[in-house]
Amino acid sequence: MDTPPEKAVFFHFRFKFLAITSIAFLLYIILTGASELDQFASSPQFKLVGPFFLLAGCFFLIFRRVPIKCPHCYKLVSTRKDWTCCECGTPQGKERYLVDKCLHCRQVQATASCDHCNKDFKL
Numbered sequence: 001m002d003t004p005p006e007k008a009v010f011f012h013f014r015f016k017f018l019a020i021t022s023i024a025f026l027l028y029i030i031l032t033g034a035s036e037l038d039q040f041a042s043s044p045q046f047k048l049v050g051p052f053f054l055l056a057g058c059f060f061l062i063f064r065r066v067p068i069k070c071p072h073c074y075k076l077v078s079t080r081k082d083w084t085c086c087e088c089g090t091p092q093g094k095e096r097y098l099v100d101k102c103l104h105c106r107q108v109q110a111t112a113s114c115d116h117c118n119k120d121f122k123l
Ligand SMILES: [Zn+2]
Pocket: 085, 086, 087, 088, 089, 090, 102, 103, 104, 105, 106, 107
C-alpha cells in the first residue's frame, strides 16, 4: 500500500525565494560595485542597498501574513493562529505566525493543519 505524499503549500518557499533574491542582489552589488570602499559608498549600487532591504523587509512582513490555500479543500487558512506544534504537540497559547519557531521546542513547523477540513499539509 503506497500512501500518497503529503500535499505541500510552499509556504516556506516564499521566504527561501526572498532569501535567494537578497543573496543574488548582494552578489550583484559586490561584483559590480567599486573596489575602493570610499568610491563604493558613493556608487549607484550602494544607494540601492537601503531601498532594497527595506523592500525585502516589507515583502517578508507581507509574505508571512498572506493566507495559505488548503491543498485539500482549497479554502484559505490564516497564517496567524494558535497553532499546535508538529514536533512537541504543544499549543502555542497565543496567536502566532506559522513561520515562527515553536515557543517550547524552538522547531520550525514542517506541517500545519487546515481550520476547515482538519487535514494536514506540508508548509
Ligand atoms: Zn514544539
